[in-house]
Amino acid sequence: MAYQLADINYKTVADPKGFIEECDELYKRRVKTAADKIIANRSNSPIVLLSGPSGSGKTTTARKISEELERQGVHAHYIGMDDYFKTVDPATAPRTPEGDIDLESPLCLDMELLNEHFTRLSEGKRIYVPKYEFARQMRTLEPSKSIKLKKDEVVVFEGIHALNDMITSRHPAAFKLYISARSSVEFNETVVFKGTWFRLVRRTVRDYNFRGADPDQTISMWANVRRGEIANISPFKNKADYRFDSSFAYEIPVMNRTATKLFSSIPEGIGRYDELRKVLPALQLFGEIDESLVAEDALIREFIGDADDD
Numbered sequence: 001m002a003y004q005l006a007d008i009n010y011k012t013v014a015d016p017k018g019f020i021e022e023c024d025e026l027y028k029r030r031v032k033t034a035a036d037k038i039i040a041n042r043s044n045s046p047i048v049l050l051s052g053p054s055g056s057g058k059t060t061t062a063r064k065i066s067e068e069l070e071r072q073g074v075h076a077h078y079i080g081m082d083d084y085f086k087t088v089d090p091a092t093a094p095r096t097p098e099g100d101i102d103l104e105s106p107l108c109l110d111m112e113l114l115n116e117h118f119t120r121l122s123e124g125k126r127i128y129v130p131k132y133e134f135a136r137q138m139r140t141l142e143p144s145k146s147i148k149l150k151k152d153e154v155v156v157f158e159g160i161h162a163l164n165d166m167i168t169s170r171h172p173a174a175f176k177l178y179i180s181a182r183s184s185v186e187f188n189e190t191v192v193f194k195g196t197w198f199r200l201v202r203r204t205v206r207d208y209n210f211r212g213a214d215p216d217q218t219i220s221m222w223a224n225v226r227r228g229e230i231a232n233i234s235p236f237k238n239k240a241d242y243r244f245d246s247s248f249a250y251e252i253p254v255m256n257r258t259a260t261k262l263f264s265s266i267p268e269g270i271g272r273y274d275e276l277r278k279v280l281p282a283l284q285l286f287g288e289i290d291e292s293l294v295a296e297d298a299l300i301r302e303f304i305g306d307a308d309d310d
Contacts, residue, residue: 012287035068045173051162052179055199081159088137104228163236178240181247215262223271253289
């Protein structure tokens with residue numbers, strides 16, 4: 001899907017509040033569609049596998065889908081697959097081409113335990129979810145939680161490797177959901193803003209707003225982020241039973257003022273430099289919308305913060 005720049009800029013000026021409401025309503029319909037499909041698959045498997053790249057709004061979207069499931073009488077448990085990381089052993093850990101420990105590799109996950117837990121949950125048995133401490137790069141002795149599914153309950157496993165063949169081949173009945181900001185922006189049938197740039201802008205604005213991060217640091221990481229996505233996420237997205245587009249046509253105008261400031265200088269010599277230096281002039285094609293018009297519960301708040309944070 002592609003948004004049209006002319007439509008975005010017209011609505012940005014003519015009726016920004018109505019524009020936001022229109023896009024939010026489309027997102028809500030996608031949430032309901034995902035929930036409906038999960039419920040329809042419930043008789044086949046209570047397992048939901050949710051994957052997607054960084055900056056996709058996976059956490060907020062997973063919560064919204066869970067809320068919709070609750071409204072329809074299905075309780076959803078949530079498990080972050082990061083808790084299934086193995087304790088790091090430098091002698092056996094997978095490595096990047098540069099020789100660093102590759103924490104993005106699926107080999108860092110305890111796939112044997114994950115698959116055992118999927119089977120036990122499907123059989124109505126209790127599992128004890130492990131707990132991983134990233135600061136010490138090790139699993140703790142105490143589990144993070146225990147889960148035993150009741151009738152009309154599902155469990156959502158979220159992680160970048162959720163759709164990996166090592167999982168889906170052994171549990172084909174699980175419902176597979178892929179979330180990403182997938183739309184680009186076109187003008188005269190030419191792409192002027194890439195779909196991946198939505199996520200890059202989101203990450204950069206979020207890190208600045210919530211972590212006080214230097215934009216140079218976030219932008220410099222983009223090449224490695226994309227490398228990990230291309231290796232570990234994108235090859236499996238076509239396995240999804242439903243591909244959820246989490247982009248909003250209004251989001252660049254809402255983040256434009258902050259994003260323009262943050263992208264005003266791209267560090268030379270970084271990976272994907274020739275691509276990244278095109279983001280600022282692309283941002284300048286859009287108008288601006290006051291972020292105070294964005295609803296308090298909108299996904300975009302995950303990146304720009306609450307209305308009263310200023």
